[in-house]
Amino acid sequence: MERRTFITTALAGTACLALGVNYYSTSDISVNRQQDSKHRLLFSVLVPVFLDGALPDVAALKRDAINRTLDTIEHTISILPLDTKAEIEQLLEMLEGRLGLLILTGSVTPLMMRNQAELVDMLQSWRSSYLDLMVTAYQGLREIVMASYYASPEHWSRLHYAKPSFLEDMN
Amino acid sequence: MAIKDPVKAGIDSGWAHLNAASLTENQTLEADVVIVGSGAGGGVAAEILTQAGLSVIIVEGGPLKSSSDFNMEERRAYPDLYQQAAGMKTTDKAIGIFQGRAVGGSTTVNWTTSIRTPEPALEYWAQAKSVQGLSKAELEPWFDKMEQRLNISEWAYAPNRNNQALKQGCEQLGWEYTVIKRNVAGCWNTGYCGMGCPVNAKQSMLVTTIPSALEAGATLVSQAQVVKLEHHKDKIFAVKAQTVDGNMRPLGVELMFKAKHYILAAGAIHTPTIMLRSKLPDPHEIIGKRTFLHPTLLSGAVFSDPINGHSGAPQSIYSDEFVWQDGADGELGYKLEVPPIHPVLIASKTIGYGQSHAQLMEKFNQLQVTIALVRDGYHENSQGGQVRLTDHGSTLDYPLTDAFWRAARRAYASMAELQFAAGAEQVLPISEGMPYLSSWQQAKKAIAEMELAPLKTVVASAHVMGGCAMGEDLKLSMVNSFGESHYFDNLSVMDGSIFPTSLGANPQLSIYGITARNATRLAEKLTA
Numbered sequence: 001m002e003r004r005t006f007i008t009t010a011l012a013g014t015a016c017l018a019l020g021v022n023y024y025s026t027s028d029i030s031v032n033r034q035q036d037s038k039h040r041l042l043f044s045v046l047v048p049v050f051l052d053g054a055l056p057d058v059a060a061l062k063r064d065a066i067n068r069t070l071d072t073i074e075h076t077i078s079i080l081p082l083d084t085k086a087e088i089e090q091l092l093e094m095l096e097g098r099l100g101l102l103i104l105t106g107s108v109t110p111l112m113m114r115n116q117a118e119l120v121d122m123l124q125s126w127r128s129s130y131l132d133l134m135v136t137a138y139q140g141l142r143e144i145v146m147a148s149y150y151a152s153p154e155h156w157s158r159l160h161y162a163k164p165s166f167l168e169d170m171n
Numbered sequence: 172m173a174i175k176d177p178v179k180a181g182i183d184s185g186w187a188h189l190n191a192a193s194l195t196e197n198q199t200l201e202a203d204v205v206i207v208g209s210g211a212g213g214g215v216a217a218e219i220l221t222q223a224g225l226s227v228i229i230v231e232g233g234p235l236k237s238s239s240d241f242n243m244e245e246r247r248a249y250p251d252l253y254q255q256a257a258g259m260k261t262t263d264k265a266i267g268i269f270q271g272r273a274v275g276g277s278t279t280v281n282w283t284t285s286i287r288t289p290e291p292a293l294e295y296w297a298q299a300k301s302v303q304g305l306s307k308a309e310l311e312p313w314f315d316k317m318e319q320r321l322n323i324s325e326w327a328y329a330p331n332r333n334n335q336a337l338k339q340g341c342e343q344l345g346w347e348y349t350v351i352k353r354n355v356a357g358c359w360n361t362g363y364c365g366m367g368c369p370v371n372a373k374q375s376m377l378v379t380t381i382p383s384a385l386e387a388g389a390t391l392v393s394q395a396q397v398v399k400l401e402h403h404k405d406k407i408f409a410v411k412a413q414t415v416d417g418n419m420r421p422l423g424v425e426l427m428f429k430a431k432h433y434i435l436a437a438g439a440i441h442t443p444t445i446m447l448r449s450k451l452p453d454p455h456e457i458i459g460k461r462t463f464l465h466p467t468l469l470s471g472a473v474f475s476d477p478i479n480g481h482s483g484a485p486q487s488i489y490s491d492e493f494v495w496q497d498g499a500d501g502e503l504g505y506k507l508e509v510p511p512i513h514p515v516l517i518a519s520k521t522i523g524y525g526q527s528h529a530q531l532m533e534k535f536n537q538l539q540v541t542i543a544l545v546r547d548g549y550h551e552n553s554q555g556g557q558v559r560l561t562d563h564g565s566t567l568d569y570p571l572t573d574a575f576w577r578a579a580r581r582a583y584a585s586m587a588e589l590q591f592a593a594g595a596e597q598v599l600p601i602s603e604g605m606p607y608l609s610s611w612q613q614a615k616k617a618i619a620e621m622e623l624a625p626l627k628t629v630v631a632s633a634h635v636m637g638g639c640a641m642g643e644d645l646k647l648s649m650v651n652s653f654g655e656s657h658y659f660d661n662l663s664v665m666d667g668s669i670f671p672t673s674l675g676a677n678p679q680l681s682i683y684g685i686t687a688r689n690a691t692r693l694a695e696k697l698t699a
Contacts, residue, residue: 053529072246079418081255082563123524127603135626136264143258143519146528150514151246159535161481161514163243164361167369170173 072148178237186385191395205430210276211682212666213436214376217384223694227389232396233272241367248366265625275377286676300671301644317683331483340589346492439668443638444565459558463673464632470586472595480512503578505543543582548672587614602628639668
């Protein structure tokens with residue numbers, strides 16, 4: 001079955017969002033100023049899992065890094081080519097819907113209600129799945145999160161990487 | 172003192188540049204020749220045709236960006252300068268493709284490696300693909316000309332540590348290696364070629380042939396995405412384009428270009444896409460087929476000393492030890508090179524997440540990366556991919572075949588052997604399930620048994636070729652050996668899409684040299 005058909009079929013008949021900003025907003029994630037932005041809360045759950053060990057240890061710095069990454073993810077998705085954007089939107093909407101969650105993760109428990117170990121299990125099961133749909137879901141989310149995090153110069157300190165400063169010095 | 176931006180200065184001096192995104196009404200523009208695309212093919216053709224006294228319009232879908240825009244950050248460079256923000260993939264998402272998208276095409280973002288078309292490729296084209304007049308001797312003056320024009324010469328400075336490891340490994344093992352020729356003038360050796368040269372040292376089309384054509388009166392239209400060619404009988408009579416924003420989203424204004432002669436130079440994905448959308452006659456169903464990628468494997472190695480692979484000329488050494496080892500159409504060969512190492516590139520082209528990935532990234536400056544570019548398109552089990560139209564553009568199906576995976580396994584072994592010989596403490600083949608390997612003996616066994624599969628094994632490409640092959644046999648080719656259409660009197664193709672196979676070498680100089688030859692012949696015809 002083609003991926004798009006699969007996803008469309010899976011979504012048919014459900015408009016029930018399992019992930020509600022009102023229920024699950026936390027003080028760590030700046031969702032309030034972005035309540036209308038799509039998928040921010042979903043990524044706020046996934047980003048700390050993908051970036052475990054990479055994010056700063058200090059709480060305030062960690063929160064800033066997550067929010068910065070969420071901003072970048074939003075921008076990244078906004079500039080994707082239409083075909084790719086449609087695919088990723090479908091995946092994200094599935095992860096925000098009960099039926100989609102059931103199909104992709106075998107459970108209707110919203111991602112926000114799952115602990116770190118459960119989220120790691122979910123990613124691992126996609127990563128090693130025999131279904132290309134699951135593997136591409138894992139890889140698509142992974143690539144967006146990794147690229148969005150490491151795009152920011154603020155996140156390079158652990159890498160000991162910095163771009164040359166001669167341009168700034170000359171201006 | 173700030174770096175001078177020759178493009179900005181040229182525009183201020185009155186170059187005819189039209190950013191189509193600024194248009195509010197449909198327009199028609201006319202010239203002797205309309206060139207679709209401003210990369211290696213379009214740029215060289217524009218200069219040669221303009222010098223011959225012809226009026227030329229260069230139509231480019233991407234934006235005009237220049238050194239003042241190049242801030243050495245991936246977050247700006249990828250969305251501005253690469254197709255699909257450097258996230259383009261084959262249909263099944265198994266291969267990531269890096270292809271340029273701004274004025275200058277991939278030459279604006281490539282790593283400057285300049286290699287003449289390998290002789291075995293030319294011989295194979297003549298013998299198996301009905302290509303005529305492209306022997307090594309016949310091409311020599313054209314390569315001489317373009318090497319001179321673009322200041323292509325052997326890199327005279329010490330390779331950076333990333334390339335040095337490739338050299339050391341080859342020396343230890345007695346393998347062939349070559350110091351790379353680069354198209355640079357006054358290079359600052361910083362290592363940011365892939366994000367656009369901030370000091371205009373790279374002799375890309377953006378700072379050489381296109382400025383020269385504009386100085387001589389050519390017109391550049393950017394952010395105009397060509398939709399189709401209008402044709403009747405054996406003539407093309409117009410090119411239709413639409414204005415697009417910086418992310419290639421249509422803005423609703425149409426442009427029409429009319430000319431005596433039309434050149435497609437939109438690259439090996441977009442040239443076939445335009446042909447397919449235009450429904451050009453194709454009795455032998457060739458358009459968009461046999462598209463080649465040099466599908467590339469990556470091998471990471473951890474060294475005890477700093478590698479700093481982000482710093483210094485990104486490519487200065489390659490090894491051809493394994494490219495032609497089994498003959499042109501024998502088992503697939505592979506070329507060994509190294510890539511520049513920058514955060515987004517490495518973070519996304521490695522595997523895993525969480526702690527294991529974070530630990531890999533913490534070794535960022537100790538990381539040496541070797542790549543193996545597999546030479547596709549010769550072996551009977553390596554027939555390349557196919558470009559197909561989609562609702563919003565096109566997609567490339569590229570099956571990774573058994574012959575490819577056999578080459579991949581050999582390539583991982585060669586890379587690991589080389590990296591250990593160069594002093595690596597650990598080697599990490601970039602494929603799911605592979606651990607850090609601590610010795611060549613351990614690596615040899617693990618690589619012999621490793622699982623290789625699409626989506627599990629990281630495969631990337633920066634070289635898109637084929638899809639509109641040249642040759643004299645109509646059953647094998649869309650254009651003749653001069654890039655002239657078999658079916659239209661006034662249509663030529665001048666880009667990497669005309670290659671009947673991959674090259675087994677980085678493609679820019681092949682495109683420059685062959686385009687110089689073909690555009691010179693076209694100029695003579697059009698001015699006769």
